[in-house]
Amino acid sequence: MNCNDLADRLTTVVDGGATEEDEAAVAQHVATCDDCRQTLHAQTTARTVLRARSAQLAVTAPPGLRTRLVASARAERPEPKGVLSWRWSLSAFAAAAMLVLTLGAVLLPVVTERSTVVLAAQLALDHLKCFVIDGDASGSPISKAEAEAIVQRDRGWSANVPASTDGLELMAVRYCLYGDGLAAHVLYRADGQPVSLFIIPGLTRPATELSVLGHDEVVWSHGGRTYMLVSAAGTKAGLARVAWYLQNEAR
Amino acid sequence: MFSGRRTASGPAANEDEFSAATLEFLDALYGAALRLTRNADRAQDLVQDTYLKAIRARGRFATGTNLKAWLYTILHNTWRNCLRESARSRVSFDSAVVEEAAEGARLATSGQVDSPETQLMQATLDADLQQALDTLPESFREVVWLRDVDELSYQEIAAVLEVPIGTVMSRLSRGRKQLFVLLTAQRERPRGRLNGE
Numbered sequence: 001m002n003c004n005d006l007a008d009r010l011t012t013v014v015d016g017g018a019t020e021e022d023e024a025a026v027a028q029h030v031a032t033c034d035d036c037r038q039t040l041h042a043q044t045t046a047r048t049v050l051r052a053r054s055a056q057l058a059v060t061a062p063p064g065l066r067t068r069l070v071a072s073a074r075a076e077r078p079e080p081k082g083v084l085s086w087r088w089s090l091s092a093f094a095a096a097a098m099l100v101l102t103l104g105a106v107l108l109p110v111v112t113e114r115s116t117v118v119l120a121a122q123l124a125l126d127h128l129k130c131f132v133i134d135g136d137a138s139g140s141p142i143s144k145a146e147a148e149a150i151v152q153r154d155r156g157w158s159a160n161v162p163a164s165t166d167g168l169e170l171m172a173v174r175y176c177l178y179g180d181g182l183a184a185h186v187l188y189r190a191d192g193q194p195v196s197l198f199i200i201p202g203l204t205r206p207a208t209e210l211s212v213l214g215h216d217e218v219v220w221s222h223g224g225r226t227y228m229l230v231s232a233a234g235t236k237a238g239l240a241r242v243a244w245y246l247q248n249e250a251r
Numbered sequence: 252m253f254s255g256r257r258t259a260s261g262p263a264a265n266e267d268e269f270s271a272a273t274l275e276f277l278d279a280l281y282g283a284a285l286r287l288t289r290n291a292d293r294a295q296d297l298v299q300d301t302y303l304k305a306i307r308a309r310g311r312f313a314t315g316t317n318l319k320a321w322l323y324t325i326l327h328n329t330w331r332n333c334l335r336e337s338a339r340s341r342v343s344f345d346s347a348v349v350e351e352a353a354e355g356a357r358l359a360t361s362g363q364v365d366s367p368e369t370q371l372m373q374a375t376l377d378a379d380l381q382q383a384l385d386t387l388p389e390s391f392r393e394v395v396w397l398r399d400v401d402e403l404s405y406q407e408i409a410a411v412l413e414v415p416i417g418t419v420m421s422r423l424s425r426g427r428k429q430l431f432v433l434l435t436a437q438r439e440r441p442r443g444r445l446n447g448e
Contacts (some may be wrong), residue, residue: 008423011420011423035408039428042431043424044421050395051399053380059278059281062281068295068299070276072299073306076306077435
């Protein structure tokens with residue numbers, strides 16, 4: 001048998017992956033071939049030594065490398081879906097603020113189509129401020145009882161705040177900008193997307209859906225209160241499902 | 252009510268799990284990077300590049316296959332690209348000349364063929380073994396290391412190094428033979444050499 005033909009089979013014998021047939025062929029050949037016998041011996045010895053010493057050969061990564069890696073990966077993570085980029089949110093915030101200032105104060109009880117749009121714009125502003133600028137959606141969810149206790153404590157009136165459900169997380173209760181003193185701002189995350197529910201007591205608005213300032217809103221009234229659901233445009237299908245859930249729960 | 256749509260927040264958790272699995276091999280990756288770069292700082296950079304690429308490409312890792320081998324593949328790829336891009340000229344250990352020289356290395360085994368390998372194993376100091384490994388041409392050292400220390404299969408090694416399986420086997424054979432020669436030569440040398448002479 002030719003030594004070259006046997007070389008690979010000899011290596012597989014050393015590595016323990018040879019067939020019985022190959023084992024026999026190699027054994028038969030090295031019995032009469034000094035070179036190949038030496039090769040078999042050298043390979044076997046080298047492999048045995050390395051395997052026996054692999055633990056001693058191992059190096060330990062320097063302290064701090066692990067932390068460095070984790071930090072570098074975190075720095076690379078994209079913004080969570082649905083949370084607008086800072087740049088965009090700030091310019092949108094400025095535009096919205098400008099619009100509200102231009103239109104001036106609106107007396108909420110005056111029910112006109114125009115006043116609903118202005119109110120919707122103001123709430124879109126509050127939604128942006130709390131979620132994107134103040135980062136209120138970044139914590140962990142709170143319970144229905146906690147949320148209702150906050151409304152009771154800070155507003156002095158009770159509200160039925162719909163709890164978290166599958167795909168919808170109750171995050172916080174806030175009072176922002178224009179809504180302060182009037183509306184309770186309940187922050188949810190629907191499949192990771194920020195969604196705001198504003199509960200405005202003493203006000204009844206006709207049910208409607210509208211888009212304003214890059215936001216989709218669903219408006220409905222119940223029990224002398226107006227509910228306005230706000231989320232970034234482009235999530236209409238998801239928003240309708242959230243609205244359906246909240247309309248049933250918030251009664 | 253929104254069941255099935257929760258994947259929106261899924262990738263983050265998935266990334267954490269993948270990251271943890273990858274970090275299990277941090278020491279191995281660093282060791283491989285050190286062997287390739289021969290420089291602690293560059294080794295850390297290489298591990299970081301490898302880690303970030305792995306995280307980004309985690310969707311392409313086939314569950315159930317060898318994660319360590321997959322990570323090594325990224326690491327070696329990154330290093331090859333790094334060498335290609337760097338302007339500095341470098342002595343190629345992979346040249347045919349070196350391979351031929353290794354092939355031609357005489358096996359200093361006459362009369363020793365039947366002596367048990369355990370003798371050599373016991374007589375070999377860790378430092379000597381490390382030195383012998385360092386002396387091996389890089390292409391041989393990597394194959395031998397990936398097979399005998401990391402226990403990768405021929406196929407996995409071929410993927411890591413981007414060479415045919417036949418090349419893996421021939422380098423493995425030559426690398427082991429050369430390592431054996433180096434270890435045997437060390438053993439025959441007088442012990443005082445660590446003191447300078």
